[in-house]
Amino acid sequence: MSQPTPETQESAVPALPGRWERFLDSYLLYSFKRDVIAQLSLLVFIALVAIAVFAPWLAPMNPYDLAQIDILASELPPFWIDGSDPAYWLGTDAQGRDMLSTILYGARVSLVIGFGAVALQAILGVSFGLMAGYLGGRVDAFLMRLADIQLSFSTLMVAIIVGALVKAVFGGAAFSTYAVPLLVIIIGLAEWPQYARTVRASVLAEKSKEYVDAARVMGLRSRRIMFRHVLPNTLSPIFVISTVQIANAIISEAALSFLGLGMPETHPSLGSLIKAGFDYIQSGSWWITLIPGAVLVVLVLSINLLGDWLRDVMNPRLYKG
Amino acid sequence: MNAPAQKIPATDTTDTLLEIRDLEKRFSLTGDFLEQLKFKGGKLVRHQEHVHAINGVSLDIRRGEALCVVGESGCGKSTVARTVMGLLSPSAGEIRYDGTRIDNMSTRQLLSYRRRMQMIFQNPYASLNPRMTIQQTLEEPVRLHHPDWNRQQVVDQVERVMASVGIDPDWGKRFGHEFSGGQRQRIAIARALAVDPEFIVADEPISALDVSIQAQVLNLLTDAQQERGLTYLFITHDLAVVEHFGTRVAVMYLGTVCEVAETATLFANPRHPYTQALLSAIPRLDDDGPDHIRLDGEVPTPVNLPTGCVFHGRCPYANQRCREEVPTLQTLNDGVRVACHAVEEGRLPG
Numbered sequence: 064m065s066q067p068t069p070e071t072q073e074s075a076v077p078a079l080p081g082r083w084e085r086f087l088d089s090y091l092l093y094s095f096k097r098d099v100i101a102q103l104s105l106l107v108f109i110a111l112v113a114i115a116v117f118a119p120w121l122a123p124m125n126p127y128d129l130a131q132i133d134i135l136a137s138e139l140p141p142f143w144i145d146g147s148d149p150a151y152w153l154g155t156d157a158q159g160r161d162m163l164s165t166i167l168y169g170a171r172v173s174l175v176i177g178f179g180a181v182a183l184q185a186i187l188g189v190s191f192g193l194m195a196g197y198l199g200g201r202v203d204a205f206l207m208r209l210a211d212i213q214l215s216f217s218t219l220m221v222a223i224i225v226g227a228l229v230k231a232v233f234g235g236a237a238f239s240t241y242a243v244p245l246l247v248i249i250i251g252l253a254e255w256p257q258y259a260r261t262v263r264a265s266v267l268a269e270k271s272k273e274y275v276d277a278a279r280v281m282g283l284r285s286r287r288i289m290f291r292h293v294l295p296n297t298l299s300p301i302f303v304i305s306t307v308q309i310a311n312a313i314i315s316e317a318a319l320s321f322l323g324l325g326m327p328e329t330h331p332s333l334g335s336l337i338k339a340g341f342d343y344i345q346s347g348s349w350w351i352t353l354i355p356g357a358v359l360v361v362l363v364l365s366i367n368l369l370g371d372w373l374r375d376v377m378n379p380r381l382y383k384g
Numbered sequence: 385m386n387a388p389a390q391k392i393p394a395t396d397t398t399d400t401l402l403e404i405r406d407l408e409k410r411f412s413l414t415g416d417f418l419e420q421l422k423f424k425g426g427k428l429v430r431h432q433e434h435v436h437a438i439n440g441v442s443l444d445i446r447r448g449e450a451l452c453v454v455g456e457s458g459c460g461k462s463t464v465a466r467t468v469m470g471l472l473s474p475s476a477g478e479i480r481y482d483g484t485r486i487d488n489m490s491t492r493q494l495l496s497y498r499r500r501m502q503m504i505f506q507n508p509y510a511s512l513n514p515r516m517t518i519q520q521t522l523e524e525p526v527r528l529h530h531p532d533w534n535r536q537q538v539v540d541q542v543e544r545v546m547a548s549v550g551i552d553p554d555w556g557k558r559f560g561h562e563f564s565g566g567q568r569q570r571i572a573i574a575r576a577l578a579v580d581p582e583f584i585v586a587d588e589p590i591s592a593l594d595v596s597i598q599a600q601v602l603n604l605l606t607d608a609q610q611e612r613g614l615t616y617l618f619i620t621h622d623l624a625v626v627e628h629f630g631t632r633v634a635v636m637y638l639g640t641v642c643e644v645a646e647t648a649t650l651f652a653n654p655r656h657p658y659t660q661a662l663l664s665a666i667p668r669l670d671d672d673g674p675d676h677i678r679l680d681g682e683v684p685t686p687v688n689l690p691t692g693c694v695f696h697g698r699c700p701y702a703n704q705r706c707r708e709e710v711p712t713l714q715t716l717n718d719g720v721r722v723a724c725h726a727v728e729e730g731r732l733p734g
Contacts (some may be wrong), residue, residue, distance in 0.1 A: 204416070263501045273511035277575065280469050282498035284491065293514040 089341040101372040104365040115171040120163035144316040156351045172332040177313040183251025188258020198267025210256035226324035239327040242252030266298040310363045333359045391638045402445040407477035408458030410434040437463040439639040450616040452630035460639040461619045465587045499529045502576035506588040508568035512560030549574045566597035585617045638694040645720040701726040
């Protein structure tokens with residue numbers, strides 16, 4: 064039982080790799096390289112995000128600019144059907160807007176609302192979940208009962224009530240102007256318990272570990288322990304649940320828009336495009352509703368498939384959807 | 385327990401660093417108020433159950449000594465350690481550090497004491513934050529307790545403490561999971577020493593380690609004690625470690641202290657029947673096993689404590705008094721303190 068010198072101990076530790084090398088060496092990348100579905104969905108997702116971000120430069124026309132819209136060119140079919148106009152690849156909708164441009168701009172709106180709502184959910188849910196899990200006792204009981212109450216209303220019900228109230232109180236014009244922030248707030252408030260519960264569960268697991276006790280013995284304040292010590296160790300389930308929640312938020316927004324409580328038709332998201340086209344499906348203009356619908360399905364599917372892969376890789380134990 | 389401090393009989397208060405007086409800790413088994421309500425015979429009654437983890441523990445820790453607390457699993461050793469460090473709040477009793485009562489202080493008031501008392505944990509695999517580098521882990525306590533220090537002073541202090549526990553300063557950029565158990569425990573010790581404390585609570589610091597590493601870490605703790613004049617409260621279940629490390633030993637059984645003595649005295653002449661049974665269970669190389677004292681039955685549940693002496697159900701010398709009256713620690717003529725009616729009355733054979 065001789066005491067080895069620091070030199071011999073040090074040789075037991077391999078040379079320190081940089082951040083980038085560590086990423087190249089990580090299980091995350093390894094598993095990504097072997098998963099074709101994950102690669103495909105990431106590709107599709109990035110492509111959709113890119114065309115949404117660069118919509119003003121990619122789109123042939125600006126669907127918000129009334130001067131560019133020609134009502135005589137309404138309900139033109141896509142290019143592979145007789146009677147189409149080569150200027151409008153995917154045809155036009157009932158108001159003569161170019162479908163391709165409208166979808167690009169609509170995807171942009173959908174993604175902004177999806178990410179915005181998830182950011183709000185994450186901020187609320189992570190702070191409440193951290194507090195409930197770490198402080199425990201009455202704070203925990205109060206916040207979790209609040210979450211239970213929130214969860215007992217469906218997202219759509221809350222959104223419909225709030226949306227209808229805002230419309231009734233401030234009028235349809237005000238609702239249209241502030242539709243994006245309103246939808247972000249409505250969907251964000253409706254789904255924070257998902258985060259709060261997931262975070263609370265992993266905080267409870269982390270809290271019992273001795274490094275948290277060590278931080279307390281050191282004399283650190285609760286807030287610093289929560290954010291500096293506990294939170295970084297609960298990031299993987301937060302990351303995983305975020306992918307699912309973005310997809311959910313985009314779907315919620317589409318559903319609300321479809322019900323007429325979301326984005327106005329003058330500033331359409333994918334959901335309001337589907338709704339707008341739905342009225343014309345009987346008259347044979349199926350493309351107005353089906354093409355945005357297909358884009359929505361592909362977007363949500365790619366995010367969900369990515370989320371599935373992430374869940375399997377990052378934390379199969381902690382995540383409970 | 386916010387009552388004004390009671391006068392404690394002064395026994396060498398000059399060299400007593402930590403005093404534990406009649407400490408009790410209960411954990412509720414029955415949850416919050418709503419869960420405690422039960423229907424019984426048509427009436428709504430409040431039903432409470434507690435685990436009595438420690439029941440009236442009194443200990444003095446003298447400056448510069450290593451007081452070992454031994455006992456089997458579940459006897460409340462770790463609860464004593466965690467209560468002393470303020471990780472748990474006591475249900476009753478007092479803890480005094482250097483004459484000042486610390487068990488009812490707020491986090492802010494305790495801060496200056498945190499600098500003087502630190503803790504080393506059992507599991508080095510869980511006691512380092514996996515998302516922080518070793519440098520960050522070691523700098524955190526230094527920055528917290530010396531907010532006026534500049535960057536260079538902090539780095540120097542971390543480097544000094546790393547050197548003193550024999551870890552290479554180059555390890556600073558790495559994360560905890562890159563090290564072995566023994567290396568991690570060195571880092572954890574460095575973290576405790578980083579604020580230059582005078583008192584260290586070590587909760588089974590070597591029981592999670594490989595036997596060959598145990599000796600290294602134990603030597604490191606002994607060296608640190610000699611260099612820095614540290615005082616230890618050392619929790620362990622390993623009697624060999626106690627013999628090697630402890631100045632004095634406190635033996636615990638079911639949340640109570642049954643015997644406190646100098647290490648050599650205790651090993652040479654155990655008084656309490658439980659201590660005798662415990663020491664006879666140490667395996668020896670020349671052992672054929674005939675001398676083991678075999679206790680009947682099992683440790684009673686700490687939920688429903690036995691009346692009288694907690695050991696009476698398994699004690700071969702128990703009589704009616706033991707079943708009814710709780711024994712208190714009595715000082716014998718050679719300074720050994722024993723809580724046993726049989727020892728007090730001279731009923732024990734030999």
